[in-house]
Amino acid sequence: MGLLRRIVTLGRRARMEREIDAELHEHMQMCIDDNVAGGMSRKAAEREARLRFGSPVAARERVSEEDAALGIESLWRDVQMALRGFVKSPGFSIVVVATLALGIGANTAVFELLDAVRLRSLPVSKPAELAELRIAGGNHGFGINQGAFMYFTIPMWQEVKDHHEPFSGVFAWRTSDILIGAANESRRVNGLEVSGGFFSALGVAPWQGRLIEPQDDATCQLTKVVASYGFWKSQMGSVPISANSTIVVEGKTLPVVGVSPPGFFGMEVGNQFDLAYPTCTPPKPRRDMFVYSVIGRLKPGWSMKQASDYLSALSPGIFERTAPSGYSAEAIKGFKNFRLEAHSAEGGVSYLREQYSSSLNLLLAITGLVLLIASANLANLMLARSSRRQREVAIRMALGATRARLLRQMLIESALLAFSGAGLGVALAQPLSKALVASLDTTGNSIHLAITIDWRVLLFAAGVGVATCVVCGTVPAFRSSKTEPVSSMRSGERGLVGNRERFWVQRAMVITQVAVSMVLLVGALLFVRSYRNLATMNPGFRASGIVLGYFGFGHLHMKQENLPVFKRQLVEDVRALPGIENATATNNAPLSGGSWGHTVDVGELNGASKFSYVSPTYFATLNIPILKGRGFTEHDTSDTPYVLIVNQAFVKQYIRSSSPIGQHVHVRPEQDYPERTYEIVGTIPDTKYGDLREDPPPAAFVPAAQVPVTGQRPGMTMMIAARDASGVERTIRQFFEQKYPGINMQFANFEQGIRDGLVGDRLMAMLSGAFGMLAALLVVIGLYGVLSYFLSQCRGEIGIRLALGATRGRVIGESLMGALRMLGIGLIVGALLTLLAGKEASTMVYGLKPWDPPTLIAAAGLLAVVTVVTSLAPALKAANVNPIETLRAD
């Protein structure tokens, strides 16, 4: 009933207040009447009553505060008042909202990315039940590894398929590029090879037609494909799937049997598959080639731990039965000791996650710090604004407004600002996040992430908004509500500042800003320098103007023993083409993601070494000098003694005699690579092998003509040097298509590929640099604002001092000293913070220590210059105060 009345009275504030006023007025009159009746004069009675009663407005406010409906209405009135205030000072409002929008936008953008890469579950039913099967601790590089996440050989997968007690369903999958379209206009798309149980175990239903099913496992021929929703829409024109839907894959026309639902990207976060096709199990699969990732769905009642225990108990049998042959007894013993375990695959697997997780965390921290600086700026702005409004506050308090009411008013103002900033920030975050993803894209690998605003993102933005509101609203609000009305009415706006300690909050905020931006600038400089180190590093060989060519000639069905001659012919053909400087075959191009190694015995010593099988032209093509001995020639063939060229790391690790030339290197056997003894005939300098960051590992080179016949494959990688790399592909394609019709060719720019490998470093350098600059800019704005405010508050004092004979130089000097003191403290705190934060970043920078004096000095110097320049303007302005005018104004 009471509530009903409250609602009815909503909006009848004026009437209500009139009624309260009337009641209070009558009360006072009765009081006066009594006093007069008691013998007082009318005037004295009125005075007495008023003294007793206090301010009628305040009394009315107190009564109406009891009214809940009026409470809501007054809240609305406060909001309106705040909005009117913002409209009246548009500059202030725009700066505040824009700063917040940028700060919160950047934070939310990074968070969205983190969310998409790391936090979100796979878009399948009950993703928490999914478990990825792995070899505990990995396979230590045993055999041939086709990529990250591939823990299973085909025989291992067949074992698990037959023993999957803890799982209601298991499936194997891998990603692999496949070629679509007719031969002359073919291109690579993202293929997804899946076993028959894939879609049913994941609980993914077809969007159209049917998906890959268990009976599709039967044949090894590629007979059908399933299109992803995106591929079906963009490449197949969204034409409904029928018996006539076909596509040319690897030169064969295949039916498209169905379409997977939108949003399903496969198992790998960041990688959208285009076509899915059934796994192929050859009759005698290789036992040392790890090709599949295997995932199972836990049966109800099974925990991840129980499943792991089950797999572990099963492992000795599995690895006993699937052990490969042709390896040393030691290697096989290691293989048989492998143990399987289950890991949660709720979020799918992700190369991005492993690659960029720590970068993203760091970015989130950086954007958080930028937001902190922005918040401190805003707090200072609000503080200055509230001080300017002290007189207004004092008048309102004198008129009976309670402190709580004023506090509420201020908080409403900052909440309005914070939330319009947060709203805009969320809107900004989407394009920012997409731009971030786009900058991670490389020529060879595009990233597909579902950047969407979900509840986590909104919750995050709201949280950031609230935190900002608290930081930049509460302090000013509390301070001004503590105002003593009388003293501030007397001194407000006049520059009669009782004591300077009042500014400690502002000072502390400027110091915090300097310290935090010092950390950010040091970080930025470190990342920029680290990227520069990597980008300008000399890998030890020529990278510019080198084209990688991949040639496949399986369709010629050549005998293995004929392949070496054919491959040599291809290299000679390419070398003879116009515009091409040189060309070489290699089984593995450096810095391109691959690796090839053998275990060697050199005298007493043994261990691993990289092995490359190259043409005699390899060293000339890549500008690698021969330091000692000789290079390879056309006369090094499979009929002549086996020869080896090694790098300095190899010499250092394995050669104990004075000269490496003539030393014998024994290579242990592996499948297709029988054991052999080579003689070292030359040495070369160290060159980078797998990663620019890593020191060159021991590496050995063998003439391509001496590759064991059993190791010959109908395909090769060629590194082609040309002055103009862009024309190489066309020249070779034209020539080879005529001479060897049907040959499969692919080309890539070697240098571009190396640069793509640095995309994460480039991103960190770019973003941390940008945020560092933004931080410095915010510090400039904040410092300028605070100094101008200090000095405007001290105008009277400065005027008096000038009048008493202080020189302008002294006034300027003193205000600069104030700024420099804050700067000094800020820099010291910043340096200490950098030391603490440095540990986190040290693994991410190359060739630098986090405690790097030149970087620290550079950051501190930059901040110092910025501070001095910024503080000069307000200081000069203060010193130019005309003492007469200031004093007259008081």
Place this chain on the structure above:
Amino acid sequence: MAKNDLQGALDLLILKTLSQLSSMHGYGIVNHIRRVSDELLIVEEGSLYPALHRMEQNGLVRSKWAITNYGRKAKWYSLTRVGKEQLAAREENWQQVAKGVDAILRFA
């Protein structure tokens, strides 16, 4: 444990006054409390009217405008049925509180 605290005292005084006088305006309530308590309890206007307003909103009292004996217009308050029930409950509650406070004061 007695519900409500000592702050409920003002509400109790107002409710009791209204039950004794059946209907009264704010000024009259102040005077009544002062007279009956031998000037020991003086209710401030600043507390009285917010309390009356709150009780009216909660349906404990009802009000109407009427003329006083001395010809002034005033808002007259009287108890509602809910108010009477509340009074009984609060009186009992107050006894408990008073007993409790007394016990604490006597504790040596």
